[in-house]
Amino acid sequence: MRKSLVAALLASAAMFASVPAYAQDSAAADAQETVGIADIVVTAQRREEALQNVPVAVTALSSDALDQMRVTNVKNLAGVAPNLQINTQGLQSNPTIIIRGIASGTSNNAVDPKVGIYLDGVYIGRTVGSVFDLADIERVEVLRGPQGTLFGRNATSGAISLVTAAPSGEWGMKATGSYGNYDAWRGKITLDLPALGPLSVKVAYLHDQIEGDQTNLIGGRTLDLSVRDPRFGNLRYSNKLGGRNIDGGQLAARLDASDDFRIDYRFDYTDARAVGRGVQSLGVIPDASGQLLQPIVNLQGLLGGITNESTKRIDNLANATSLEHVVTQGHSLTLNWDVSDALTVKSITAYRKFKQDPYVYDLAASGGLKFTVGQLRSLLLDGGTTLFDPANLPGPNDSFFSLLTARATKQKQFTQEVQFQYTQDRWELTAGVFYFHENSPATDILGILQPVANGKVVGDQAILTAFPVGTPLAPFGIDINGDGVLDARDVNSFDALFGSGTTDTRAINDSMAIYGQATWHVTDKFDLTGGLRYTLDDRQTNIYSIAGGQGGQLGPGKYKAHFDKINFTAIATYRPTDDVTAYGKVSSGYVAGGILSGIPYKPESLIAYELGLKTKFWDNRVRANFAAFYSDYKDLQTQNFIDGVQFFDNAGKAHIKGFEAEVDVVPVRGLTLSGNLGYQDFNYKEFILAGVDVSDVARTTYSSKWTGRISGQYDAPEFSNGGNAFVRLEGRYKSKAPLVSTPITDLAGNVSPLEQYAYTKAYWLVDGRLGVANLPLGGVDASISVYGQNLFDVDYNPFGAPVLSLTTTYDRGRTYGVELGIKF
Secondary structure, eight states: OHHHHHHHHHHHHHTSOOOOTTOOOHHHHHHHHSSSOOOOEEOTTSSOEETTTSSSOEEEEEHHHHHHTTOOSGGGGTTSSTTEEEEEESEEEEEEEEETTEEOOOOOTTSOOSEEEEETTEEEOOSGGGOOOOSOEEEEEEEESOOTTTTOSSOSSEEEEEEEOOOOSSOEEEEEEEEETTTEEEEEEEEEOOOBTTEEEEEEEEEEEEOOSEEETTTTOEEEOTTTOTTTOEEEBOSEESOEEEEEEEEEEEEEOSSSEEEEEEEEEEEEEEEOOOEEEEEEOOSHHHHHHHHHHHTHHHHTOOOOBOSSOOSEEOOOOBEEEEEEEEEEEEEEEEOSSSEEEEEEEEEEEEEEEEEEOOTTSOTTOOOOHHHHHHHHHSTTTTTTOGGGSOOTTOEEEEEEEEEEEEEEEEEEEEEEEEEOSSEEEEEEEEEEEEEEEEEEEEEEEEEEETTEEOOHHHHHHHSOTTOBOTTTTOOSSSSSBOOGGGHHHHHHHSEEEEEEEEEEEEEEEEEEEEEEEOSSSEEEEEEEEEEEEEEEEEEEEEESOSTTOOOSEEEEEEEEEEEEEEEEEEEEETTEEEEEEEEEEEEOOEEETTEEEOOEEEEEEEEEEEEEETTTTEEEEEEEEEEEEEEEEEEEEETTEEEEEEEEEEEEEEEEEEEEEOOSTTEEEEEEEEEEEEEESOOEETTEEOTTTOOOTTOOSEEEEEEEEEEOOOOTTSOEEEEEEEEEEEOOEESSSSOOBOTTSOBOGGGGGSEEOOEEEEEEEEEEEEEEETTEEEEEEEEEESTTOOOOOOEEEEESEEEEEOOOOOEEEEEEEEEO
16 A cells, blocks of 8 residues: 555656756765865754864765765664764664764663764654654764763764755755665655745655565464563564565744744654564573573474574574564754844754554574473473473474563653854854753563463463472572572562563653853964863653563662763864864763663763864865774773673773774766775773673674775766766775674683674675666656665674574665656
């Protein structure tokens, strides 16, 4: 139905007008008229400035450049800037964003991200709520390094700012549509309506769908979780893994109330249905939990189970993974008042929310295992002598999770910011106040060694029937009382080890800040900038109910924490010529602490040092920007797994050093060459894990030391009847990256052979496109192109987790298709 809607939409749009499917990027478009690179205006310091003049390491992409690279949401930005990496954690709704070696964090509602994401100046509090698909993006800015003064907390490694297009007040329409392999349909349409007096309106719609590229061998089965939480009920495993079906809409309205006063309203809505990537096992981790799991895996050949185990990519898997459904929407109202030529006051008021329906995700790749409670008892208590008794054998719809993970969550947030910008000949000031409130409930079901009988999760009573009071506890290591047998006081620990637990939580967070940053133009060539921000954070985690669940839980109750922090920025900028900007910068950053799984964790802070150089030369044919940095982290927040259970804590101290380079060259009219290179060297100075300092062997997960990107585009001269041909090729590089934070060892502390697979190998991804743009066709301009992504069909696995087994996910292989567009 949605597919036919897109087709009808594009067909009707073709009768009117729209834009070329692949508009030239700003540098290439400018090169058609003059051989040179166009200036880009950014708001990296919360005011409009030329990219080359701002003393911040920032990459800016125009709407045309985003179209060329097929960027529609945050996930598509991987590699566009040096030291920017974006991985999906299997689940498509929760990207891991890494800037300068530090990842954005966990999806839990009690933990804040470390990369700030902003939409039209509005801070997005949760990574799940940040994956909105936008049909009409005007500009994206990627800011690297702490942005704690002007952008606030939770931007220790950087920030990503997305700016949607404002209405022009003039009639216009643009539409694009594409079709590719895996039955991929994509279409978007934008209508810019004529002004009605002082009011201008613009609307946009986007649809994006693609079939999963991996087959689920247990697709169509259902999992009944009602014994743990009736709200989850029956969840159906998807037949295909890795697919998506997304609809998104935008509305932008502008009221020019007077020459000095403007009101902007924005609304965005995304309805995303997606299925996580297929998860496979690289092998069982030989720790305490693995000692229990390995015999079960070894028996699967006899029991008819599927282990999903391979060190090579497999596309036919048995995953207990259901559909994710996330609905995101947001409203913002921006008032802009030019009080005088020197003073501007801006107010940004916003309300956003998202809802993620209940889903199950097979993070441990164990959905195809077969084992019963009776077999588990036999394995642990009678040496396996009754493993194959008829009463113990699994039925056709029996299964066994090594780790069960299911979740449902939502969030509502309100933000208010009032900003003042004052400008004189010799100095500039940006100051403001900020308030953030969020309320985010979540229900998590977590199970270790969880049997499933006839499609229904086995509850506590059934498990405790198999392991009654008096059962010897020596095999389990959970004897609370030291009496050697299971009794009533051991049940909670026993339930946490075998079977699943349910936790209901609610995060209620408030943050308030006051900030100011001033620049003094000491001379025409030398500036000094200083800024301060004071932040207050009040955090509350309500734990309503616990049955089993993760280790470390304090029990039901309300847990509160309060933090405050002063962050600073100091910059010296020197511009010897109009084409050169050099700067030195010292800044600090801060991520609030909190309580997760009943365990308090402290705030994370850092001080960063940066030297930068921005240049243009060869008659504006070359733009070359460089930055070198060193960052000192204190109480670095990390996510770790111990015996398959996730913990979030402060690792201790770390430092990062590195450099970045970005170069754009227009050697001749029509040809644009671009590239970036990033390097970061991350080292822990202290990393306390389970009471032991492992800083000498610890590493930061998913983060590559080297990243790079190179692209070339040639826009041929116009044909005699108008229009021009173009060709584009680009490649993105990532060096190897660890999948786990510490080496994989056995119970004796020796490095396991599995350690060799605990890395993502280095890889290149090459994309390309070829087409014709701006063709006159019946009074409109049309375009057509063919595209390909991951042209060499590279297998790469950007995500992994040590959850009893070392598991991993592989991203999609080669995709290709054709795209059409029209405009007037």
